[in-house]
Amino acid sequence: MKKPVAKLALWLCLLITSGAAFAAELAVKDGQSIQEAVNAAAPGDVILIHPGTYKESVYIDKDNITLRGVVVEGEWPVLDGEHKRNDAILYSGNDVTVEWLTIKHYKGNAIMGQAGNNYVIRYNRVIDTGVYGIFPQFGKNGLIEYNVLSGIEDAAIYVGMCDNVVVRHNEVFDNVAGIEIENTRHAIVENNYAHNNTAGLLVFITPGLPIKTAYDVILRDNFVVNNNTENFGAPGSIVAKVPRGIGVVIMAADDVIVEGNIISGNTTAGIVITDLGFVTDIASDPESEPNPDRIAILDNLMYDNGTDPVPEIKAAMLTQFTRRGPDIFANNGSAQEPDNCILQKEQYITFGLKKWSKCERTNTHDIDTYLLADGAPPREIENDEDRTKRLYQGICAGCHAYNMRMIGPPTLAIQALYHKNPEGIANYIADPHKIRPDYPPMPTQSHLSEDLRRKVAEYMLEIEK
Structure with a gap:
């Protein structure tokens, strides 16, 4: 009887000394x-x-x-x-x-x-939390599922500058933007219920951010219904410029597939595909290519859209002598891209798709997930410079684009205001207070050490684009 006990004691000792933890x-x-x-x-x-x-x-x-x-x-x-x-x-x-x-x-x-x-962010109920509800930024390999969000003045679910993300089985309603995928790559948005927002699902490139691209995004099997809420976003912000009554917006993003969705009752349009001129200044960031390329509209059930369009869409309707707004609307550069395609154009009321081809792909059944089987390696901080850059990208850049307004003022404006005064920025981010009536209050970053706040402030003042 002593030998098994001795073996067990030895095994426990090895387990503890090997660094394993419970x-x-x-x-x-x-x-x-x-x-x-x-x-x-x-x-x-x-x-x-x-x-x-x-x-x-x-x-x-x-x-x-x-x-x-x-x-x-x-x-x-x-x-x-x-x-x-x-x-x-x-x-x-x-x-x-x-x-x-x-x-x-x-x-x-x-x-x-x-x-x-x-x-992993799941099974949460989020109500009236200001600018964003769920907002992962600059992260890789994320799952957002089974959440219910309402009353958000920007995006209920806002995935910013991320890679390998799945957003599924969520309900978003009574927000300005339901689900927004911004400057993000390899994302699947599926089986969500987006209703009674200003716009339901959005795939954007926002100029002026460290990540310049958005591509490889699948929007499939979502219910996108009655997104006609008047826009109550912060005046001057990008999302405040999105017209009410749009089911899906694709702005400047590439390689986006829209498949198997029910898109109904959106009074301006079911789907809008547009270049950066939709709500931003195309010239604001030369590194952000402004046109949406390789967009594929596959089979979707679309009806009762475009019944009361905003004036910009009505003007386009006059050119076709129709009183009914579009299921699908493409404008400017997006209308001219020959590599954009639609599977069965005759099923929908469309504007601006004359140069679009017929899609060769019919479905995305071969793509199950974009989550990484073994996860993503942890972000490793090699030195102080790398840590400072990561902090800027992961905290500051999501609200402060370089030369255009987002939720916070542009980095250029901050550089002008705090010229040669990093200490002023460091002190403010530790204990922020509302200064300008046209911007929402900034969240405190007091959890960062005094030294890190100072280094991030110095980095922000030196960055050039």
């Missing part, structure tokens, strides 16, 4: 702090958030952390920003999961990723 579950109850649990957590730990109301912002700068709400007899854990906190959850770690939470009444974002890879 994940722990850390419980957070009503009245306790989620942030304190995050601070105490080790990689691999699961933080279980029990029903109650939590009035805080949570920062996750560790790898392999799970925030999981515990729902008991219909009672959810609720993060409440009380209309005064900017963000509910900010994560910069890799392999972060956020699930089963109700998040409401924040001013900036519900869940924002800042350059973390292998993220």
Whole structure:
């Protein structure tokens, strides 16, 4: 009997000395702090958030952390920003999961990723969280599924400068933009229900960002219905220029496939394919190619679109002597691209597709997912310069394009305002306050160390494009 015991003891000793660790579950109850649990957590730990109301912002700068709400007899854990906190959850770690939470009444974002890879955001309810609902930025290999989001003044789900992303089974309604894929590559948006937004699904290139391209995006099997809400985006922002009543917008992105969607009741148009002139200045970033190339419209069920178009579409209708607006509308450069195609053009009411060819591809059944089977390697920081660049790309660039307005003022304007004063920027981002009435308040970045805030500020003042 002694030999098996001795072998077991030896095995346990080897396991411990080999560095293996056991994940722990850390419980957070009503009245306790989620942030304190995050601070105490080790990689691999699961933080279980029990029903109650939590009035805080949570920062996750560790790898392999799970925030999981515990729902008991219909009672959810609720993060409440009380209309005064900017963000509910900010994560910069890799392999972060956020699930089963109700998040409401924040001013900036519900869940924002800042350059973390292998993220999972699912089963959350997001209500009235200001600028964005779910906002992963500069991350690779992400899954966003089974979330319900409403009342967002920009995009409910906004995937910015990411790679290898799947957005599926979400419901987005009563927002300006339902789901927006911006400057992102290798993304699938499928089986979502986008209704009663200003626009339902958007695939964009925004000029002035570090990532200059958006391509290889599949929009399939979505319900895109009655997206006719008046635009209530922040005046001057890009999304504030999107006309109401559009099901799908493809602006300057390449290699986008639209397949198997039900697109109905969108009063301006079912699908709009356009160049950068739609809502931006084409000349603002010469490195961003302005036209959408290799767009493929496959079989979709489209009806009851274009019943009350905005004036720009009505003007195009006059050229064809029709009173009915389009299922599909292509303008300017997008109308001239011969490599754009449509499978069965006769099924739809179309404008601007005379030079489009017939698609050779009939479906995307050969593409199951764009998620990486083995995940993405964690972002490694080789030195201080690389860390500073990553922080700028993962935090600052999502709201501050170089020479055009997004949610925040352009980097050029910040450089002029804080010329030779990085300390001023560093102090402001640690404790921001609303200065200009035409911009929303900036979320605090006080979770960054004083030294990192100073280095990012210096980088921002020196960057040239």
